[in-house]
Amino acid sequence: MRSNCWRRIKDFCFYLIFAREFGFFANNALHWMVFKPPKSGKQNLVGFDLRTEEFRFLELPEFCLDKLFCYDIKAMGGFICLTATYRELDTVVVDVWIMKEYGVKESWIKLISWNEPHFIPRFPSLVVPLAFSKNGDKVLFNISYKCRNFGKWYNLRDKFVWYYLWGERVEKVEIRGIPTSFDVHFCVESLVPINGNAVMINNEMP
Numbered sequence: 001m002r003s004n005c006w007r008r009i010k011d012f013c014f015y016l017i018f019a020r021e022f023g024f025f026a027n028n029a030l031h032w033m034v035f036k037p038p039k040s041g042k043q044n045l046v047g048f049d050l051r052t053e054e055f056r057f058l059e060l061p062e063f064c065l066d067k068l069f070c071y072d073i074k075a076m077g078g079f080i081c082l083t084a085t086y087r088e089l090d091t092v093v094v095d096v097w098i099m100k101e102y103g104v105k106e107s108w109i110k111l112i113s114w115n116e117p118h119f120i121p122r123f124p125s126l127v128v129p130l131a132f133s134k135n136g137d138k139v140l141f142n143i144s145y146k147c148r149n150f151g152k153w154y155n156l157r158d159k160f161v162w163y164y165l166w167g168e169r170v171e172k173v174e175i176r177g178i179p180t181s182f183d184v185h186f187c188v189e190s191l192v193p194i195n196g197n198a199v200m201i202n203n204e205m206p
Helices: none
Strands: 024-026 029-035 044-049 054-058 069-076 079-088 091-099 108-115 125-132 138-149 152-164 170-173
Touching: 024 069, 029 069, 069 125, 079 108, 079 125
Parallel strands: none
Antiparallel strands: 024 029, 029 044, 044 054, 069 079, 079 091, 091 108, 125 138, 138 152, 152 170
16 A cells, blocks of 8 residues: 555465454564365465565464364464364363464474363353563453354353463453453554655654
């Protein structure tokens, strides 16, 4: 948009796992979880570099989930973060993986493996890490309990919790007046205007 000229670059030759999924931005690239062939069943993480305008595949960590699970993948704290939520025996397990070095499969580390049925009452539910605290000792999670109706998933209720990395303690976050069900979106501020011809007054946007 900043060039004020639309042009076609490359076809997106993949199949999105979720039809309305937005790509997340990390390391100057947009990323999506995709299938290569439409019925392959194998999930892949693909990134589109906005500088080189090239696609590349990023290998996922070696973890075996031969059961029903929900996942979320995004950028958190400057790293790609993969979360898998699944049932194991009588509990719900949440694994959080961080890619410490972009594009290097061996750099995936398991940050959290959380067994906490008290805060995740039933399955399916989606447990999504949102951000680190300022000093990096805890992670803010959004927990969504979902139901399926006519082939679509809907949130029944949502809540926030803090997960303490040292000690594995969990603390509820109370926000007065917040609805039972809600969505979370990040707003990232930028000093670079989309319109390159925008007038700057006293180093501030009008």
